[in-house]
Structures are given as structure tokens and as C-alpha cells.
Amino acid sequence: MIDLRSDTVTRPSKEMLEAMFSAQVGDDVFGDDPTVNALEEKAAGMLGKEAALFCPSGTMTNQVAINIHTRPGDEVICHKYAHIYYYEGGAIMRNSGVSVCLLEGDRGLIKAADIESHINPDDIHRPVTSLVEVENSMNKGGGSCYEYQSLVEIARVCNNHQLKCHLDGARLFNVLVETGESPKEYAKLFDSVSICLSKGLGAPIGSLLLGSKAFVKRARRVRKAFGGAMRQAGYLAAAGIYALDHNIQRLKQDNDRARCLGKLLSSLPYIENVLPVETNIVIFNLTNKITEKDFLGKLKDHDIHALPLGPQSVRFVTHLDFTDEMLANVEKALKKIGK
Ligand SMILES: *Cc1c(COP(=O)(O)O)cnc(C)c1O
Numbered sequence: 001m002i003d004l005r006s007d008t009v010t011r012p013s014k015e016m017l018e019a020m021f022s023a024q025v026g027d028d029v030f031g032d033d034p035t036v037n038a039l040e041e042k043a044a045g046m047l048g049k050e051a052a053l054f055c056p057s058g059t060m061t062n063q064v065a066i067n068i069h070t071r072p073g074d075e076v077i078c079h080k081y082a083h084i085y086y087y088e089g090g091a092i093m094r095n096s097g098v099s100v101c102l103l104e105g106d107r108g109l110i111k112a113a114d115i116e117s118h119i120n121p122d123d124i125h126r127p128v129t130s131l132v133e134v135e136n137s138m139n140k141g142g143g144s145c146y147e148y149q150s151l152v153e154i155a156r157v158c159n160n161h162q163l164k165c166h167l168d169g170a171r172l173f174n175v176l177v178e179t180g181e182s183p184k185e186y187a188k189l190f191d192s193v194s195i196c197l198s199k200g201l202g203a204p205i206g207s208l209l210l211g212s213k214a215f216v217k218r219a220r221r222v223r224k225a226f227g228g229a230m231r232q233a234g235y236l237a238a239a240g241i242y243a244l245d246h247n248i249q250r251l252k253q254d255n256d257r258a259r260c261l262g263k264l265l266s267s268l269p270y271i272e273n274v275l276p277v278e279t280n281i282v283i284f285n286l287t288n289k290i291t292e293k294d295f296l297g298k299l300k301d302h303d304i305h306a307l308p309l310g311p312q313s314v315r316f317v318t319h320l321d322f323t324d325e326m327l328a329n330v331e332k333a334l335k336k337i338g339k
Helices: 014-021 034-047 058-069 091-096 112-117 148-160 172-179 183-187 213-225 234-246 251-266 292-301 324-338
Strands: 051-055 075-079 099-103 129-135 164-169 192-196 207-211 271-274 281-286 307-310 313-317
Touching: 014 234, 034 051, 034 183, 034 192, 034 207, 034 234, 051 058, 051 213, 051 234, 058 091, 058 129, 058 164, 058 192, 058 207, 058 213, 091 099, 112 148, 129 148, 148 164, 148 183, 164 172, 164 183, 172 183, 172 192, 172 251, 207 213, 251 271, 251 281, 251 313, 251 324, 292 307, 292 313, 292 324
Parallel strands: 075 099, 075 129, 129 164, 164 192
Antiparallel strands: 051 207, 192 207, 271 281, 281 313, 307 313
């Protein structure tokens, strides 16, 4: 089976499993798990933040951050396709009682000027704008990336208006292996950062929330209240440490393979357009010659699996378990479908 549905489908390698089996563990709710503590310290060091918190999912790290940065009745500014809003089950409202101000923006990217013009005035009629959220890379934008300078400008607007700023960096390392920039340069622009271990990094479970010591202390309490405090989680944290040690640089291969797919797709007669491929996500639209349902059915006949994103729209995501051999097979199948 060739699985292009998501980079979450990876299975832990033998080496990662060995690291998990041999982990030292303790009860992390008591702060006693040395492997969880080691993962949190390692990640904080890599991103240049004071502290980190290991959570079961990226939804939880994002939503814990939102809960801390806002009060009920406040408003968060983000793109209309932001994962925190579009793909997290209404959690912003459900868990934090916060409304959203949804911005437009090319391929999911929002701009400092647009953010600034949507900050509510100090007027009792209006919700209090307290948080700005950006996603990098942007999932629904086809793995699109922010120019570093535009993030600097967003951080400046937040600073000028005393707004908190959260980065959903589920796939931040897919961005960094392309640009050669350091995680610290990005993390310093934000009050909090979420990164996923269970995407391209190949761990079975887990995300990290990073910020100041005071922020992470509060996050620990909110994680508990959200039901995310885990006991001998060191077995999972060991996979995270392994992922950070071994699986970052190789994300470049995922990005390169995605670019190959994008290039081929652009040349096929039944493809209307392909969003620019910047990282490991390829989003494309089909011409009216074939529906996304028929297209995905034909791929399935070759045991290739992908997800529809909407009418005539399909997403491929490359990852650790998607090899060059699989890439060649997908390319063969795509060419056949056109015939
Ligand atoms: C996957 C993802 C998350 C977190 O998802 P979980 O499945 O809850 O771990 C957050 N943001 C983005 C952009 C994602 O792609």
C-alpha cells in the first residue's frame, strides 16, 4: 500500500521502537518521568524557549495555548483555514469560549497589515482581541511557508498592540530544512510554539508546546484539565527524542519527493492546477474531465491512497514511509490515469 493521505500514517522504525522499549520511565503527573523531562528539555533547548510540555496531540498543544492566551469572550485572529479553527472540532469555542476573526490570505498565509486592521477597538460592543495565530507550514495552503520577514512584521504588530502570538508549527521542521533557518529564529517571534512529533518526524504520538517557564507552568495545569496528563509517558517521549535526533534532516527528502509529484502533476492533461509545492504537501485541482472521486478510485486500483480536499481537489502528503520506489510507482500510475 502507498499511503499519501497524511504524514501521520508513519509507523515507528525498529530503531525508534528499541529506543521506546529501553526508556526509563516514571509517573509524569508527579514530574517523575526522566524521559519526558529529557524530551521537554531537549526541545526547549532546540527552540531557545525556557520550557516545553509534552502533550498527546497537536490539537491539545494548540488549544492549551489558546486557553492560556485568552479569556472567555475574547477573540483570536487567524486565517479562515487555520488548523486551530478548521480542523480542531470547534475546540476554540468549546474549550475556551473564545470567538475567531477569520482572515483571508493567499494559500493560508495572513499579513501583518491585515491583522492590524482587524484588531478590535477598545469598545464594550466588541470582543477583546487578545491572540494572533499563524500556521507554518500551512496545511490547507498546500504546505505553504511564510517569508521570515513577514513573521517579523506580524510579531511587531502583536507587540505594539499587546497581543499574544502563537505559532502552530506542526510542520515547522519541514520549513526549516528548506530555508536553512534555525528553529530559534522562529520561536523567538512567538509567545508559544507547537510542534508535532507524529507527522514527518515519524513518532507514533505526541506534540510539544513551548514557551516561557511561567507559560508552561500554566500549560501543565490546563493540560491536566483537558485530560492530557499522562503517566509513564516516557515510552512515547523516547520516540520523540529519537525523532528529533534522527528524523529532522531527512524531511528534505519528503519535500523533494513532493516537488517531484507536483512537477509531474503540472504536466498531466487532467490536472487543472497545482498549488506551488514548498514543503511536503501537494494540493491540486482536477479538470472537469474527471471527478476527485473517480480519480481517487483509480489511484486505489493501484493501491495508492490519498484524500479529497473538496470538489475537484486532492491532497498528497509525503513522509518517512514514502520511498523513492513508491514515488516511481505513483508517477507511473498518474501517467496511466491520463491515458
Ligand atoms: C496535524 C496538525 C495539527 C495537530 O494535529 P493532531 O492530529 O491533533 O496531532 C495541528 N496543526 C496542523 C497544521 C496540523 O497539520
